Amino acid sequence: GDSVTQMEGPVTLSEEAFLTINCTYTATGYPSLFWYVQYPGEGLQLLLKATKADDKGSNKGFEATYRKETTSFHLEKGSVQVSDSAVYFCALRRTGFQKLVFGTGTRLLVSP
Amino acid sequence: GAGVSQSPSNKVTEKGKDVELRCDPISGHTALYWYRQSLGQGLEFLIYFQGNSAPDKSGLPSDRFSAERTGGSVSTLTIQRTQQEDSAVYLCASSLGSTDRYNEQFFGPGTRLTVL
Numbered sequence: 001g002d003s004v005t006q007m008e009g010p011v012t013l014s015e016e017a018f019l020t021i022n023c024t025y026t027a028t029g030y031p032s033l034f035w036y037v038q039y040p041g042e043g044l045q046l047l048l049k050a051t052k053a054d055d056k057g058s059n060k061g062f063e064a065t066y067r068k069e070t071t072s073f074h075l076e077k078g079s080v081q082v083s084d085s086a087v088y089f090c091a092l093r094r095t096g097f098q099k100l101v102f103g104t105g106t107r108l109l110v111s112p
Numbered sequence: 113g114a115g116v117s118q119s120p121s122n123k124v125t126e127k128g129k130d131v132e133l134r135c136d137p138i139s140g141h142t143a144l145y146w147y148r149q150s151l152g153q154g155l156e157f158l159i160y161f162q163g164n165s166a167p168d169k170s171g172l173p174s175d176r177f178s179a180e181r182t183g184g185s186v187s188t189l190t191i192q193r194t195q196q197e198d199s200a201v202y203l204c205a206s207s208l209g210s211t212d213r214y215n216e217q218f219f220g221p222g223t224r225l226t227v228l
Contacts, residue, residue, distance in 0.1 A: 032212075036219075042221065043115075043116070043203070043219040043220055043221045043222065044203065044205075044219040045219070046216055046217070046218075049216075051212065089155065091155075093215075098143065098145070098160050098162070098168070098210055098215060099145070099157035099160060099168070099170075099171065100145075100147075100155075100157065100217065101157070102147075102154060102155035102156075103154070104154040105154065105155070
C-alpha cells in the first residue's frame with residue numbers, strides 16, 4: 001500500500017542554520033505530495049504542496065521539489081527561525097482518492 | 113472566519129464505555145475527514161464524507177468505530193466499548209470539495225481521548 005517515510009527527529013538546529021527534512025514515498029501512480037506543519041498547541045496546517053513531477057512547492061521560505069526518479073519530496077529552508085519550531089509531516093494523496101497518507105512526523109527544535 | 117472546531121478538546125473515559133466526538137467543519141465545506149494521531153501508528157485516515165455520497169469508511173479500524181454526518185455539516189465519531197489502544201488524538205478536517213482545485217484539507221485542533 002501507499003506509504004511515506006520521513007527522517008526521525010528531533011532535528012535540533014541553531015537559528016539561521018540550513019534545514020533539510022527527508023521524505024520518501026511509495027505509491028501507485030503519481031500522487032500529490034504535501035508538507036504539513038503542526039505548531040505547539042495548534043492544528044495541522046498545510047505548508048506547501050506539489051502535484052506533479054518536478055514541481056516545486058514553496059511557502060514561508062520553505063521549499064520542496066517533487067522528484068519522481070527518487071520518489072522523494074525533501075523539505076528545505078535556507079535559514080530557520082525559532083518560530084519554525086514545530087512538527088513537520090510529509091503526506092501524499094493518490095490521484096482520484098481523498099485520504100491523505102502521512103509520515104510519522106519530524107520534530108524541529110530551533111534555538112536562538 | 114471560523115475554522116474547523118472539535119469538541120471536547122479532551123476526553124477521559126473508562127475502558128468499555130462509549131464516547132462521542134464532535135466536529136464542526138468550516139461553513140460551506142462539503143467534504144469532511146476524520147484522522148487519528150497516536151504514538152504507535154502516527155496519523156491514520158479513518159473516514160471521509162463528501163456531500164450526499166456514501167462515506168469512505170476504509171480506514172475505520174474495527175466495527176466499534178462509526179461516524180455520521182447530519183445535514184451535510186456536523187459530524188460525530190462514535191467509539192463503542194472503548195479500549196486502551198483507542199487512546200489517541202482524533203483530528204477532523206474539511207475541504208471545499210473533492211476536486212483538485214478545492215480539496216485542500218483544513219484541520220481542527222483535535223480531541224485527545226484517553227482510555228483508562
